[in-house]
Amino acid sequence: MLTARQRLQALPVLLALLTLCLALPAASPARASSARHPVVLVHGYNADPGVWGALRADLRAAGYSDAELFSFGYDTHQSVNEVLAGRLGAYVDQVRRETGAARVDVVAHSFGSLVSRWYVKFGGGAAAVDHWVSLAGPNRGTSTAWACALWDQACRDMTPGSYVVKNLNSGDETPGAVKYATFWSNCDEVVNPDDSVPLTGAANTPVGCLGHNDLLGDDATSAGVRAFLSS
Template sequence: MLTVRQGLIALLALCLALTASAAAHASGRGPAPAADRASPRSPVVFVHGYNADPGVWGALRADLRADGYTDAELFSFGYDTHQSVNEVLAGRLGTYVEQVRRETGAATVDLVAHSFGSLVSRWYVKFGGGTDTVDHWVSLAGPNRGTSTAWACALWDQACRDMTPGSYVVKNLGSGDATPGAVKYATFWSDCDEVINPDDSVPLTGATNTPVGCLAHNDLLGDDATSAGVRAFLAS
């Protein structure tokens, strides 16, 4: 049994311990929740285009690293454009985004898409819950209202059919609000893109639409001015 003196000493020790714990928490020395430790900017998820792979993002990834991004903030969604319809691919992208959010502790991600990847990522944003998990959405040379060149492979390839003007995918993405939610939208388009026809299929109402001059379809991926525009938009 504790004496009165021993009890007072124990009580004083407990008070000192509680005070030290509170001070450490207030000063930030204690462990912080995952959300508090996360970077204030959103991690970037790249979505490549038709018949491509994550390797196409080398130049833009390098530019973002030069701006201070780490490899732990840059992710590439890889998928086979010949395997599934747009809605299925968008669902897989949604699963990947959730994986990135768990890994980083981030509440939202930024999506940067090229060409056909614009349709996949837009479907996820509009119909897959992405309005709650995406902060910025960027389309480089995306066939957002379809491209007539897709008819060249539409007979045997579902992704090409999805990209044709008036397709099920294009019509549903364009119905109602083309840029829904609080997501910030941007498009970058060339006036002599040999793949996107017509050229103005890329811009969207409600987005920040930037013409990049006369660039070939894939040249937007490595163009310095386009990269600077994308990075400035992600920082906005």
């Protein structure tokens, strides 16, 4: 039997154990939220990270914190395969280091789809990306890119039959264990033909008659992206 003095000496230990036990249940939600991947947003040609304002707001409303949302900014007039895909890869590695996440989700608009696809297919991104989303991406090229192809490398990369387009669509269009999705409009004034966007092996979603940039702020498209990221 413990003496009164021994009981008093044991009291701090008992209190510490009680505090630890009470703290354990609170750890469960943190473990659950860690299953969600950070999201890397990749803008399109002649754009900047500011285009993601609406989607970022929707993702925050869905429970993402600012520490889980990242926007890759880059010079959109450079080569997909020689420059930009590698820079995106370095950025994704930085995000993974900062967050401790093994994988990220990528959402790309327009030209950003080619940059991020090259990174996934040829730059090691298949091991670092869990979900990949293309909004109005010229995945099989677009005839409108001929208008600037004479002086702009990125435009040349977007033309139908370019080195970039041919290689991205050779063999498996959606390689690895990455989950792929595309969202496309039948009224897209930039991506021609409209069916350049869908990919074999991806979840391809038509969004109706929307302008090329309208997909960035469309509520139904945003809901579809959020549902896909949570799948």
